[in-house]
Amino acid sequence: MQRETAPPSPPSFPVVGHAPSFARDPFGFVSDAVESVGDRFVMDLCGRDIYVLAGPSDIETALLDRESFAKLDDFRIAFGDALLSVEGEQWQRQRHAMEEFFSPRRIRDHAETIRTVTERQVEGWEAGERLELDREMRQLALRNLFEVVLGQSLSAEEFDDLAESAHALNLWFKPTSWALPQWVPTPARYRFRRGAAELREWAESLLADAGSDPAEDSLLSALVSLRDDPSSAFDREEIIDQVVGMLFAGHETTALAMTYALHQLGRNPEPAERVAAEIDAIGAEPSLAEIRDLASLDAVVDETLRLFPPVHGIPRVTTTDVTVGEHTIPADSEVLLAVWNMHRDGRFYDDPAQFRPDRWADTTPRERGYEYVPFGAGPRICIGRHFARLEMKLALVTVLARYRIEAPEPVSVSPQMTAQPSGPVPVVLRRRDGS
Template sequence: MGRTSSLPPSPPGTPVIGHTAAFAADPFGFVRQSVESTGDIFRMELLGRDVYVVAAPSTIETALSNGETFAKLDDFRVAFDEALLSVEGDQWRRQRHAMEDFFAPARIGDDAETMGQVTANRIEEWPTGGRIQLDEEMRSIALENLFEVVFGASLPATDIDALAADANALNGWFEPTSWVLPDWVPTPARRKFRRGSDRLRDWARSILDETGAGPADESLLATLAALRDDPDSEFDQAEVLDQVVGMLFAGHETTALAMTYACHLIGSHPDVADRFYAELDTVLDGPLTLEDLSALEYTTQVINETLRLYPPVHAIPRVTTERVTLGDYVLPEDAEVLLSTWSVHRDPRFYDAPLEFDPGRWVDTTARERGFEFIPFGNGPRICIGRHFARLEMKAVLAAIGRRYRLEATDDLDVFPKMTTQPDGSVFVQITERTGPVADGIADS
């Protein structure tokens, strides 16, 4: 007989504070241990509020396929107001329809060369034989690609770097030591979030004010400006501004993290590095093209494995809009739910030796075939609108870097969950200029 009338079980906790201290100190470790001891659906007690963690592909599929019952948390509106990331229902469908053409594979395929050139220009100034801070460099490269390809605009390098830092500050709202506390508690991370959020809105307002909506301009920014200026549009000025704010963060943050982790993993696995560089030397000749990138099969495997082992979105938060059965349990209305991408991606039931970085595990399978066992971009109706753009950019950036430099990681990689999977400290790699067919070709061009 089923248990569908009961709440999910809860792992052992501490009187009064429940699981607050254990979760805040080591969120990934606490969730892993709780899944192992308690099951794929369990209840955390965080200072008087319950949060339900879901860590099985089948139940995550149920939640992500039912957006009416498993809705977005209000926390997203704190960060992005009425951006696509935050809204629900007809408003979400209207916004998605207005922007989805810009991220279609047929459209972004033409931008491979631009992405490669943006990266090549940035890395030209890297100190050969020195160290670079990967996380900062990848944020700036990703943001510059967003401007050049999606926004149809250019910013000076100093502005790009400053904007990337402001966008990164939005993670502060979701830092575990703050997230477990009531919203009104003014933690240092929340103060940093407020400052970054205010500056990001100033950036977005300035960018929009300088953007025209001429018929020859097919950029997303021009389209948003046209919606803002059209009296018959359903978009008001505030909603358009929110789209730019949301895009400034989501359009570069997760991709930058994936590229950071991929570069570090290549630099810390010599056998992987040798195969990666050999493929570049074999396939690439001259400026990057979509055809070139499509032929980089091993690089695709490296990207998939990076997204599995270090998913930039470690958990997908939701809130129930009504009492709902999930698996063998019942969740109450207004229940906070975390769909744990991190746990599924590192579960030995779904991946052999899951803590090992092994691109070869993707030789005989694809991301699509893995279904809800592999959800770095979410899944279901609200799957990430920019997933094709992100994958193309990752491949173009890795190819542009790898054809010029060899990377060597000098430190271990530690991560910590905030809104996204953040490095626990700065990430550095040593770089040396490569010699060979591809590198020589760049030097001669």
């Protein structure tokens, strides 16, 4: 019988370990490590061991066994007792309270609102204009979050401040900071703490303003009711934490997915033309049922979430010694599930670095199992996944019915809490009719 051992570790520097290599190129470091030592390895960040799991069977184990693989305390630093960060009975109570709002049926009821918000955004664009696509999509996603989830409108003046505060929460996981001990002060950690405080002020203000008259079918209305019900087991602080979590997670990942989808269509005209032809075939104001049947559009969404998963890695911490294959991960160990690397692994996908929506013609995300986990999987799968996919599809239909996108520059990605573009994502708009 083979004795269980710790996973291997790639060659490293004295004292600092893998920190310089990881901070310089996190995705490249993980890819090289998988190639050299396998799907399970130990990463040494200045004496702090991170156990990396990069294969589908190991990621399945970690996502299904929520008792052994818990969420990091880092999430509580960012979100307090929000659904994103809690465990056990508290997680079950919060998930139960909010999951009906995010059910496919409820989300479909809001399709026209999402479409209207998107049309208003696109109406302000001009043919020939050079847009910062990432900023436009953050604005669109944030406005949809407010109108659909929170039941309120967001003025243009409020957008920049709120978006900056929410965006700053990414910085806790910026590689150049995450590779260092938590006590080391860095500019990214300063901006994170300031953004977290500002976002909490936003949440408190929203709850105060909506306390008397929130939109009846909004999640904010449900949270206000829970806050005011002594039997709900939700206290004021926990409700504020839910709003903080929603202000970040409710728009950030969807904005990224829409950004990368449109950018890739701007650099790959063939799939863009296929989607445009599908849209033309169903007319100017397609029904939701017609949009759901657009096979090329679905393939673009699936491929975008494969090549650019907004949640590029899922951090966990072990609560007990865990056996993974022939290796053992000790209790209280930090674990990183390397989603980005797995989604771009040639063992699972042909031409993995290429944007190829046609790869989904003869398979589905469900059939790929744990080789494809853009929303996580298992009991803690993203509660907003139906909302995100519908928002993506409605946005793409609205934009591509009017414009052809040109993306003159490739995009590079900076892994933070989410997979952020390293800088602005410029595109040029051309009218579909040639004008």
